[in-house]
Amino acid sequence: MAPVNIQNVQKRFGAVKVIHDISVDIGDGEFVVLVGPSGCGKSTLLRMIAGLEEVSDGQIRIGSREVSNLPARDRDIAMVFQNYGLYPHMTVADNMGFALKLRKADASETAGRVQKAAAILGLEKLLDRYPRQLSGGQRQRVAMGRALVRDPKVFLFDEPLSNLDAKLRVQMRGEIKAMHQRVGTTTIYVTHDQVEAMTMADKIVVLHDGLIEQVGAPLDLYDRPANLFVAGFIGSPSMNFIDGRIEEGSFRSDKGLILPLPQGLDLQHLGGKPIVYGIRPEHIRAAEGGIEGKAAMVEGTGSEIFVKIDCGGEQISCLFRERLQIRFGDMLGFAIDPASVHLFDKATGRRL
Template sequence: MAPVSIQNVQKHYGAVKVIHGISVDITDGDFVVLVGPSGCGKSTLLRMIAGLEELSDGEIHIGSREVSHLPARDRDIAMVFQNYALYPHMTVAENMGFALKLKKASPAEIKEKVHRAATILGLDALLERYPRQLSGGQRQRVAMGRAIVRDPKVFLFDEPLSNLDAKLRVQMRGEIKAMHQRIGTTTIYVTHDQVEAMTMADKIVVLHDGYIEQVGAPLELYDRPANIFVAGFIGSPSMNFIDGRIEEGIFRTKNGLTLPLPKDVAASAHGRDLVYGIRPEHIRAAAGNIEGTVTLVEGTGSEIYAKLNCNGDEIACLFRERLNIQFGSTVGISVDTDHIHLFDKETGKRI
């Protein structure tokens, strides 16, 4: 295990910059998720940590060593890719032990480490099978086992669950988190799925257009997003954003809808162009001042997701009660003022 320090790392291809001076410190043993939309630079950053991409500027330290310009084989890391990259002519045991064989480890050492990794991942009964005889989830576990046997200082995961179906993704993300809790090796995990990030990470790094938008624990990002981008990206379904301004202690939208405010709104916010943020799960069905016409209803059994047209402003709601909501009907709602977020319209920053 080892901490990882990324210091002012930049990457550009000619005149095109894709990573703009990123700095982040990863504590020894942490599970850190790099999350963001496609093209934000998360996989490029991971590949620079792995030594698969050259840095244009900055430094990367793993443990006490600077590894910025070391080849991948000398960084003491293990990487799990989106595609499993298994050798089809080798058994599970041979695939898992191949890196050790290249290092000329003894057969006894290889067998012992492969058996230990197989036990951790529940692969004991599959060691003599070939990749073609495995399911997608089993193949991904073999790829993880191949990384475990190397006893690296850092695990790197590059969107490892993207090729799996929805049910298997849920199962595998639990297995990856459980593996980390058992082994404790520093782990850096890349995904575009914010649900994966929220459920797996000790710390989340939110990237956008090659910049870090916010770093923090999952609930910190959920409860106190730094700006509109983070607020919209973290949380599913996405936060509602409604334009307006505070007038006489009331938030009034451009369409004339009035929305409640927390008691501690700063005086400096009055009269400014703002964006009112409220998550769908913090809205309740209730008789009150806010009414809307239902424009969409989606039931999942345990929840009802609905969109309401409230005087021209669209508000998404997530109801956990069993309600009889029909398309075109009128529904009253109330907003939990303890979970309201206000953002500056011009800068996008939370106030």
């Protein structure tokens, strides 16, 4: 295990800069998730940590060593890719132990490490099979086992669950988190799926256009997003954003909808200023006599019902946990929890 320190790292492809002066500290044994939309630079950053991409500027340290210019084989890391990359002519056991064989490790030591990794990942009964005889989830566990037997200082995961179906992704993210809790190795995990990030991470790094937008614990990002991008990216379904201004102690949208504000706000410097009002769908409840609108879309999943309500041209997304009978076109009332409201500066996007 080892901490990872990324200091003022930049990456350029020719004249195009794709990573802009990124700095982040990853503690020893932490599970850190790099999350963001496609093209934000998260996989490029991971590949620079792995030694698969050159660092244009800045430093990367693993433990006490600077590794910015070291080849990948000398960094004491293990990487699990989206593509399992298993050798089809080798058994599961041979695939898992291949890196140790290349190092000319003792055969009994290799067998012991393979057995230990197989026990952690539930692969004991599959060691004599070939990759073609395994399911997608089993192949991904073998790829994880191959990394695990190397006993590296840092695990790197590059969107390892993208090729799996939805149910298997849920199972596998639980297995990866459980493996980390048992082994305790520093782990850096890349995904575009914010649900994966929220459920697995000790710390999340949100990237956008090669820049860090916010770093923090999952609930910190959920409760106090630094800006509009983070607020819209973290949380599913996405936060409602409504443009307007504060007038006479309340928020008035550009289309005339009056919405409540949190208590204790200093409204003196906000009056008349263009503001974006944010509220998560799950922080809205059905309420007779509340704000009224017409159901413009209704989706039920059994445990909850997702409704878009048209309030005079403002579309408000609501997520109700009650078993409500709502049909398209119905008029219904709702109430917003003022304590859960977020306000953002429209010009800068920053949280107020």
